[in-house]
Amino acid sequence: LEDLLSALLERQLIRRLRESSLNGECEFAFVHALAREVAYGQLPRAARARRHVTAARWLLDRLAARAGDQADLLAYHFTTAFDLACSLRDENLVAAVRESAIIWLSAAGDRAQPVDLAAARRHYVRALEIAAADDGRRAALLLSLGETLLALDDSATAVDVLQEAAALALQRADTGCAVQSHLRLYQALWTLGR
Secondary structure, three states, X not given: OHHHHHHHHHOOOEEEOOOOOOOOOOOEXXXXXXXXXXXXXXXXXXXXXXXXXXXXXXXXXXXXHHHHHHHHHHHHHHHHHHHHHHHHOOHHHHHHHHHXXXXXXXXXXXXXXXXXXXXXXXXXXXXXXXOOOOOOOHXXXXXXXXXXXXXXXXXXXXXXXXXXXXXXXXXXXXXXXXXXXXXXXXXXXXXXXX
């Protein structure tokens, strides 16, 4: 690996970053985005999917208890692997990464919610797109999305999302989620004057 990195450095395709995102690790970046895109584009989709999973698992191993700090990056790798697996119709890989993609999208949404509501909404919506219709986490994801929509002053959309969250939570006998969904639903309705 060191020989390969040295060759890329000599050709000025990559550069070593002064400060690494991870303590104790060397970090490199492509000098130009175009070089990165060309290199990435030359990998077959199946290889790309596997490498995204490998990168995510490597990060999880390195970060351990601090993995939540990199929820965005983990969500990116797992959802990219999921999307590639879907495009390849690789049901085994889809099943292998679906769970992780949902977990890390939800975590990324939770981390973004206090500081970037638009990003939080994107993460929750994407997690809901990936989650199966019978996934037990749908109600909680819908509740989080509804709360984010309320914070974004989109009460009209929040009403529909929170009604679905409450109905799913009641179906699954998740009393806590049902109560929170109804409370937020009433807040959205009150904001709309209904």
